[in-house]
Amino acid sequence: MPKPPASAAPATEILRNFLVFFDWNQENITSLAENIIQGAVKEAKRAGKVRPSLTSHVDRSGYNQRLSMRRVNAARNGLN
Numbered sequence: 001m002p003k004p005p006a007s008a009a010p011a012t013e014i015l016r017n018f019l020v021f022f023d024w025n026q027e028n029i030t031s032l033a034e035n036i037i038q039g040a041v042k043e044a045k046r047a048g049k050v051r052p053s054l055t056s057h058v059d060r061s062g063y064n065q066r067l068s069m070r071r072v073n074a075a076r077n078g079l080n
Contacts, residue, residue: 018036020037
């Protein structure tokens with residue numbers, strides 16, 4: 001009895017990263033950042049699935065932690 005054909009290898013998922021940078025000490029979305037966010041939205045719609053991950057880097061001061069959260073929220077709101 002012949003062996004069944006080997007199944008094709010699963011397609012490799014290509015992950016894309018979209019980086020949004022903010023002006024010094026600001027959380028507002030610049031026009032460049034808006035273009036990047038809209039590119040991420042477009043790619044997510046094209047791919048049919050998305051796994052968003054928002055990351056912000058700060059130092060240990062409380063002020064920078066609050067700024068970081070405002071930046072993440074601004075970027076997240078732009079995804080809607």
